[in-house]
Amino acid sequence: MSTLQIDFGRAKPSIVGIDLGTTNSLVSVMDLTGPRILSGIVPSVVSVQPSGEVVAGAEARELLLTQPERTVYSVKRLMGRGVADIQEELKLFPFQVVEGSESVLKLRLGDAVMTPPEISAHVLRKLKQDAEEVLGGPVEQAVITVPAYFNDAQRQATKDAGRIAGLEVLRLVNEPTAAALAYGLDKRKQGIVAVYDLGGGTFDISILRLHDGIFEVLATNGDTHLGGDDIDNLLLRIALEDIQSEWGEDLSGNPRAVQALRRAVIEAKEALSFAPSATIDLEYGDKRYQRQIGLDIFNKLIEPIVERTMGPCRSCLKDADVSVEQIDEVVLVGGSTRIPLVRSAVEKLFKARPHTELNPDEVVALGAAVQAGILGGDVQDALLLDVTPLSLGIETMGGLVSKLIHRNSTIPASETELFTNGVDGQTNVLIHVVQGERELVKDNRSLARFELKGIPPMPAGMARVQVRFLIDANGILNVAAKDLRTGLEQSMDVKPSYGLTDEQVEAMILESYEKAEEDLKERQVREARVEADAVMGATAKAREDEVYMTLPESERDEIDRTINELLAVYHSDDHLLIRAKIDGVDQATQGLAEAIMNSAVGKALKGTHIDA
């Protein structure tokens, strides 16, 4: 690192906050003035080109219209799920599931085959690059938000996606909690807050108590398959039927037409948040479909969807042991909360006018940045105490569940259970862990099977293996076993019911490295340019300092000359050349950097305040 970099305080490696949404994603960072969004919205859409190149974000969203068969959206709905879980989804979304991918779902995008975490990793990589360009340095650590109601497998899949994208995921934060952080930080509020979060594909409700900077979640509830997508699909189905009766043509088998119509439907839906009526307008080939839809009709159509959010809200109040009257504030999060009917339903239920000061699309990402600030030590007085959304249990005799950790327990949370051998000489014990509230195993979500191995043979009931179940601050289960007779750690085989094994994730990381090497050169050039931007920016700033004019003219000329040289090679694709010219600027500006430093130190010694 050059002296200039040090002297001008080029940013230390930042921890970014990422809102990995169903429809859109955002990246943010905490700086001295507070959380801030870096670069624009990145649509959570991924497309694989015939060349094998993967495109993510806005570009991919455009490709959805022209190359729908090699482009995928709303993949968050598939995170941590198996084929059997997603039959409903498959009726409504054009996911192309690869045959025979039972426990780990695989999708086909053109010629490529990818798992949902790999697809999400491409969105994350795009966010990472955007952040690196704005920050002018590498980004390797992140806080990623997930729906509060995400189960263990869905959380693990999100974490895997981060790893595959080359990010160390320091924390998964629940989206409604992140929103509360974003709202609560500058207000220092006390009291009880309800966060209603209706996004593209997920719904969460959380109730928190704010107390001297502690954000304590009392209860959470939700539906990980409920959101704006459902409204889109409803309108889409109606429009398709409409078109069939009007044109006598069924467009539903035509992916391009469906995507174009889907976009038209979304535009109409969004317009209805601000106008009493809107038109679904589709030009397809030489035909045109137009249908006006009034707010009253729209409200009637979506009422059942909005009503589906009310049950979880009531359960959440009950679990939090809080009455509607005790709720001090209601916060709205997620694009779908712009819909007037959603707002009025929330207002009616909680008998309070909801907060909407912060952009509902950005508030989660802003909160993620605050949590990143907490982890990085930049935010000292705030602390988040979150809960696990679902009860954790193990299978017992007769397919029943014995609950170990109840839902809405503050995390980290743990429980120990003693296991023994059922018959003489039994050396293995199988533990089936499930998540959910129902009494029967089959009605809950299978999480994983742990096999305790190598128990010394002994008479039935004599073995003593203590198993510790611990849900960490990310809401992810960790299991450890100890043989109480020997005091030794007991080895265990873990088979996740859904999702990737550690080995599979490692393989994907390796593969992504290999792919990365292919475009290593391109990346090096990009990085060199990022650094050039930073150097030139820092130099321009330094020139504004009064010290600059005290330099000898020759030195100032030398700075000009090296900057011009750097500019001349800036667009070349030789990263070594760009770097050589950066070094030139660094050399030429050394005197300037020192002079500014000295002047700053002088001022500081005089007790004058200087801005960082």
Added chain:
Amino acid sequence: MQYYDALGLEPSLSLDAEDLKSRFYERSRQWHPDRFSRASAAEQDKALEMTAVLNDAFRTLRDPVARAEYFLKESGVELGKAAPPELLEEVFELNMALEELKGGDESARPQLLTARDRFQGMLASSDADLVELFGRGSGPAVLDEVRGALNRRRYISNLVREVEKVLHVDAAN
């Protein structure tokens, strides 16, 4: 007892709810894993461990019933499973009514609703009894009474659950 240690308390059946809460917040600020994200792996593990126990402790101790169960278990007193003798006759009648409703005899419903309300009332008063008991220290005689109260409470609460299940299943049909 580990849960009391985690909150810096001497073991006692009687606890002040506000004091417990402020101890919990104070220790959370100190030990939460968020405070250790740049620390060594060993320190991170320790923070995770401390916080998990702290959370488990707070969850258990703030609830009088869970606290009493924990206290008895740690004192080596086992909870029984026998039905409280004074309830036997009533439970017998209740079971008959439950069977009738399960068999489709709707005339049993009002009786069950009344029984449920009565048992819920008993639950509330047994909670008050527990708190009153807590005030009398933790000598063997008190522990024995607490044990009796907990058994009775658990038994009644299972009854209420059973009745509600039958009432709901039927309402859904």
